[in-house]
Amino acid sequence: MLLSKFVWNKYPHWIVNNYIYFVLIVSFLGMFGSLYFSEILLIEPCYLCYVQRLFLYPMVFLSLINVIFKKNLVKPLVFLILSVSGLFTSIYHNYLQLVQEDSLFCELGGVSCAKIDPVYIFNMAFSIPFLSFLSFLFLVFLMIIVIFNHKFRSN
Secondary structure, eight states, X not given: OHHHHHHHTTSOHHHHHTHHHHHHHHHHHHHHHHHIIIIISOOOOOHHHHHHHHHHHHHHHHHHHHHHHTSOOSOHHHHXXXXXXXXXXXXXXXXXXXXXOOOXXXXXXXXXXXXXXXXXXXXXXXXXXXXXXXXXXXXXXXXXXXXXXHHHHHO
16 A cells, blocks of 8 residues: 555646646647548548547547636546547557458448558658547546546545
């Protein structure tokens, strides 16, 4: 118990106290990026992209509620549930893209996940599902740190 208390209190308190701004920034960039890819670059999203958007878009509005009212109206557990759900979806999406095979989900959306071209950011190739995976992974780690830090701070 003492070791775990030390490990979770090791993170700077400004990360835990201002976590909602990190959630807002990451989820807003994800929402803006997905809309940019689909509406401006005209990259048609597949069914799994829509499912990941279903988990990401509410986080923008829920975190904005916390920022506007300066209260913890939406608890970190809600963000953790949405992030974990989006992370599992993006893991499966990346798996489909890596093994280059179609699935039932790809046939529903009309676009095959195996045929998604990479997006170049700073001359590095990233796939759109991988960008989603990175954002959800960051949010999951952030929420775990916040939840456990609050738990051990209250004890």
